[in-house]
Amino acid sequence: MSQLREVTDNIREFVRIVGAMVLFLLRILGQVPRLVMRPVLVIEQIYNTGALSLVIIMTCGLFIGMVIGLQFYDILARFGSEEAVGVGAALGLLKELGPVVTALLFAGRAGTALASEIGLMRATDQISAMEIMAVDPIYRVVAPRFIGGVIAMPLLAAIFIGIGLFGTQLIAVQQLGVEANSFWSQMRGSVHIDDVSDGIIKSCVFGVACSLIAVYEGYTAIPTAEGVGRATTRTVVTSAVLILILDYMLTAVML
Numbered sequence: 509m510s511q512l513r514e515v516t517d518n519i520r521e522f523v524r525i526v527g528a529m530v531l532f533l534l535r536i537l538g539q540v541p542r543l544v545m546r547p548v549l550v551i552e553q554i555y556n557t558g559a560l561s562l563v564i565i566m567t568c569g570l571f572i573g574m575v576i577g578l579q580f581y582d583i584l585a586r587f588g589s590e591e592a593v594g595v596g597a598a599l600g601l602l603k604e605l606g607p608v609v610t611a612l613l614f615a616g617r618a619g620t621a622l623a624s625e626i627g628l629m630r631a632t633d634q635i636s637a638m639e640i641m642a643v644d645p646i647y648r649v650v651a652p653r654f655i656g657g658v659i660a661m662p663l664l665a666a667i668f669i670g671i672g673l674f675g676t677q678l679i680a681v682q683q684l685g686v687e688a689n690s691f692w693s694q695m696r697g698s699v700h701i702d703d704v705s706d707g708i709i710k711s712c713v714f715g716v717a718c719s720l721i722a723v724y725e726g727y728t729a730i731p732t733a734e735g736v737g738r739a740t741t742r743t744v745v746t747s748a749v750l751i752l753i754l755d756y757m758l759t760a761v762m763l
Contacts, residue, residue, distance in 0.1 A: 553656025573675025611714035615747035626726030627736035661715025
């Protein structure tokens with residue numbers, strides 16, 4: 509009975525948290541029309557979450573593309589189809605690796621920054637001060653960061669995919685001797701608009717999930733140093749698990 513009670517309490521707590529996040533998301537979306545009048549707030553957060561993440565995104569994209577080139581060449585060479593390295597790399601990056609790895613890196617870099625920043629504002633009573641001065645913190649603090657993360661995520665995924673393809677081409681064509689014309693022509697002939705749209709949809713969904721978790725954890729963090737640290741940790745862990753779950757669900761629907 510105690511175990512059953514514990515499971516019931518965990519389920520109830522999970523439902524409560526999901527409901528609170530949905531209501532929090534609705535509050536954020538309600539501020540979008542007001543933010544249209546002040547796009548500077550959103551542009552600043554796009555820079556903070558997107559441009560400042562470019563170094564890690566481009567570095568990881570280059571080396572992952574190079575690894576894909578080595579692995580796919582080794583596998584396809586056994587069947588005499590090493591010219592199809594470009595096709596496998598493009599489909600793998602567009603449909604899976606690009607959105608997923610970018611989202612994991614986004615959660616680890618930008619997500620933690622958002623959660624810790626808002627959590628620190630909560631711990632130092634800046635949020636309370638805004639409420640006392642009749643300034644809505646959802647409008648001024650949370651919504652711009654959420655929307656900036658949602659916009660930055662697909663852009664980062666596109667950059668990751670482009671750099672990854674460059675890394676694959678660098679290894680397959682320049683080092684392993686795959687014919688450049690075959691590499692690019694087979695890629696253009698095999699990659700369709702549906703494959704590109706799958707990656708765009710995934711990156712947008714991951715952007716919403718990661719940004720929502722980050723701003724929610726920061727906004728509801730316990731106003732102590734330990735509470736901010738736990739909120740930051742929960743942001744990374746929850747985002748990573750949710751990204752993989754959503755990836756499976758989206759892939760199952762798209763296929």
